[in-house]
Amino acid sequence: MLQTRISSPPAVPIQGAEHTSLNHSVTSAIGLISRQYPAMILTLLLCLGLVGAYLMVAPKRFTGTAVLMIDSRKMQGLQTQGQTPVDNPIDSAMVDSQVEVLKSETIASAVIKDLHLLDSPEFMRADDGLLSGLSGLFDDLFPQEKPSDRELMQNAIWKIQGGLTIKRVGLSYIIEIAYQSTSKDLAARIANAVAENYITDSLESKYQASRRAAVWLQDRLKELRAQASAAERAVVDYKAKNNIVDAGGRLLTEQQLAELNSGLTEARNKRAEAEAKLQRITAILNADESDSRVILNDLATVNDSMANPVITKLRQTYLDYAARASDWANRYGQNHLAVVNLHNQMREIRRSIIDELRRTAEAYKSDLEIAKAREEAGQKSLNDTIAVSNDTSQAQIVLRDLESNAQSARALSDNFLQLYMVSVQQQSFPITEARVITQASELSSPKTSPKTLLVLLAGVVAGCILAGLVALLLEVLDRAFRTVHQVERLLQVNCLASIPAVGLDSDGVTNSSLGFIRRRLPLWARRKGQGPQAEVGADRQGRSAAAGKVDPKERGQRLLDVNNSVGRFTINSPFSRFAESFRSIKLAADLSNFGNPQKVVGITSALPNEGKSTISEALGQTTAQSGLRTLLIDGDLRNPSLTYRLARSAEAGLIDVVFGKVDLKDVLWVDPQTNLHFLPCVVSSRLSNSSDFLASPQMEKLFAQLREQYDRIILDLSPLAPVIDVRATGSLADSYILVIEWAKAKVDVVERVLRENPLVRDHLLGAVLNKVNLAAMSRYDSNSAGYYRNQHYTRYGYVD
Incomplete structure (x- = not known):
């Protein structure tokens, strides 16, 4: 489980970079789906439910279609004598312009007047549907004034334009006029009326244009005649004035x-x-x-x-x-x-x-x-x-x-x-280039809305896209540490181990979450025998002696209460991943500093409840079991949870030894099985100057003595974010181990506490991912998913 970066990976060849990027993208997508599939499935089901509701409440709509042709062979109604008819082809822009004319309010208002749609309840009735139902509900709750005739006409025009679809067929001169309505007959009549009124409007516009042109030409002709007469008169006058006489030309x-x-x-x-x-x-x-x-x-x-x-x-x-x-x-x-x-x-x-x-x-x-x-x-x-x-x-x-x-x-x-x-x-012979080639009829008006298969397909596609967006959003919002690679990349430190989540119940080992779930009591309110585990007996020495686990020479010593301790799991289950993880941490401490082991190792975390005390206990048990003289110290003066767990009945501890009130040997607690020594911290009231106490010369003197007596000292410290006590331990600890709770510790918080504590960052031995769900972790680290598989450990006799 030791995570060490020995050398940089070999460079990927340029010709394989694209293939590697594709594989990485596919693997990342699969990992994203495997992590967020519950939210994605829920989102997809929600979209399908909305689609089903829409299909149930959406009204059936029918489409009537009339086909109009813009004839490129213009009719030459009037030709002057000797004039040859010219066939001027209609360009594409002209056809597109006629499409916009068909969509205009002029045509819509003409259709309304022609079919008397304002008097038709079938047309003026609102379409059935969810939105129209809600609109009707609000109209009933908040009655409004009756609309005027102008407003009715405008609403009818909007309704005509909303249901009308005008499109050109390819690059031809054919224009399809389609209208959707809940009535087949109404859809066909409106489509035909649009075509007929367009032709009528075209004829009327040509007649009006010819009439206006004739009036203008008549006025202009009078002016031109007067101008021509005046010009000819000026020629004659000028000849007479200048004696200019023509003779035979x-x-x-x-x-x-x-x-x-x-x-x-x-x-x-x-x-x-x-x-x-x-x-x-x-x-x-x-x-x-x-x-x-x-x-x-x-x-x-x-x-x-x-x-x-x-x-x-x-x-x-x-x-x-x-x-x-x-x-x-x-x-x-x-x-x-x-x-x-x-x-x-x-x-x-x-x-x-x-x-x-x-x-x-x-x-x-x-x-x-x-x-x-x-x-x-x-x-x-x-x-x-x-x-x-x-x-x-x-x-x-x-x-x-x-x-x-x-x-x-x-x-x-x-x-x-x-x-x-x-x-x-x-004026008496108007012409038009448009003609209807297909009339809309009730029999040729199929149901076009809603299209069940298309709506379902759109719902599935939209649901998948929305599910992917939701998954990406959840992934972006997830700013917690979940992989070893993430820890090493973001914090630039070695990840020493990934400790799986285990726990203990009254019957032994279970796969529950790491650490005790217990209610935190105020420090000044804690007393001997209080708390959720007060049922633990006081005669631990007698029980240990009866079990045959205590040497007779040590019967007078204080024994640790490790029966319900998760840290004890490393001793009781030596072939588990949990125990292997702590052996990895111990080995990293032994091999650090070029073979000179770190004697005093401080265990801390960014925030409380990340399992640093349990890590300290389990590392102390692992180190002591290897034969090293090991001392575990509860250095969290603000919240000595390790003392509360292992030595609840302790009446003196670290503070008393530093002040010289008691001797060190009188306050040490011992685990008879591993010979782990534990120095508790007994706090009767809150301390405001705990950092000064840790940085005092008396504390340095005590640690100097402890370095001579023990091979390894495990120091359980307070969290970095709430208090500043860890900053005062620069002269006490040789190195630090940062405990990060898997899937709970936020990246921003951990990065900030490391920036604010350069002492810890510079002497950081590594980080530890705690309370890891290995099955879920393999989904976040898809490239190293095989690393967490059980068969690799079971072949060597390891069990969870």
Whole structure:
């Protein structure tokens, strides 16, 4: 039973960490169920009972279902001439919007008015059930005023909406309209009425929308017509103001510019031609007059000169004379009179040609001056027209804006006129995209509530979940020590042993709780022979001698009353787990401090009634039985329960020895079987300075003497939480053992007392779990459940 942490456990491999965590989770869940199964079963049964009660009192409800379809092929009731019908598919958001419309108060109020539900007792009657029954009971106890018509209508709308279920079938355009009621006929009628009133509301909304649109269009059309007329009038006024005249689709200034530009080009061409002719004739005239051949050749290049009959005739004559003179010169020589005459005549003819050319040149000069005058006049007209055109172009920018506005206004007016005509016609031809494809009927309204199997299954699931939550809550609220691992993890100390719960009755050993269950008497009220066990005889020495258990040399000594002591169980049942636990504690004390045993061991606990005195007695019996000289001291000066149990008739004890009133040997009590010596503590009245007494030099001197006389001293001390006496025993005890009552000692309390008592914490040999229910403990420590099994001990002859 020795609990010692020798080394840290080996690290779990990373690849097995997930498997280990899963196993730990499953094991923890099984342990939780095994510990809290009574509360879990009770919670589950309570939930099933509530479910059964609900099934018994819940009214039967029927569901009428009508099926509505939103047709994606919109009816084109009115089409303008030449317009092609367009099939616009209905999107998902539109269908979902129609579902919300079906749930609206408008549809609900229309159904109520259509079916006259306010006058129907079947509809207005409250549903049977537990809640409605309680509501009716309160109405009878506390009568209220009769509701108004508005309140009745609102309540009816809420009732319609509460029983109505609208849902879309998948991603289709089908909408199911279901209504629950205690009447099959009413459920079917309301479901059908919802569908019909939805279609009617859709038609009415379209008619109202068309009518409002027609009224608005009519007013708007008047405004647009006025705007179009005003825009066209502004165009005409602007043209008149800026002298903008159209001629065949073109402005007059544009036509004038084209004509003037053409005339100017023609004048420039004539001026250039006249100037070229004048230059050519001037060049001919400026040539060498003696060179007749050059003059005649140049004359041939002038077209007009060739067209002059005088020059042509003279030139022809000149050529004839030249030919004749050449012929005669060849015949008669150059000096012949005839040749000379011909040359003279040729000279005269050439002079006449030159004179004629001069007259032609003067004519060309006149033509050039006329061409220049015409060009300058055309250029001036063009410049004037361009100036006028620029002004007209600037005005045209504004004119185009005015014309565009006029055209837009007129087009908008025409479009609105067309829309108005269509809207007026559609008022008498409303359409809707919804149609009913399945009518609800009384025969097709099955029972839908309550669903027994589903409710039972939900009750079982909810009960299991609630049972698990209750178990977890109880587990969280359970802040008591229940396992060895918990003690070592939270307190960071070794758990020396887990002592099972045993007890004694008048017949011997039983498996009752550890320790005596007795009424605590006030210390100052306790007297020799008082208490619930006053029937114990005073002649213990005689009974012990008659039993043959006392050495004749020790017949004069005071003998301990251990017949009804649980601590004696370690001697009477040496092969029990109880005895083995105390041997584990003794061995831990022997092996502590590297083989140097702790001579004075203080036994304490956090709170009273945790069994520290019984632990002290049983450890003393175990140590004394091993052959060591052992002294058991009752050091609980405030409540010496060990003295009350083992030496009820003692008249002197520890206090008297410390004050020197009696000798130690005169107050010692002895167990003849184990030779355990016991130093009682007799208190006649309450002590307020018990801590000063324990820390006094006289006490230290006494313990120094006791260390020389005994091998082991077991010191039963007071609890840590109520009093501070243990803090004064630092010079007396070598180490301490903390007794923790299993399933009773609170974690927070024990941790706090250890923080407040650093002396005990620093010299703590270990902790002991007392009054352990091993069967229950195995459920809390599922990983080490096999450690507590009986077969491991029975194989070695141990019994409980």
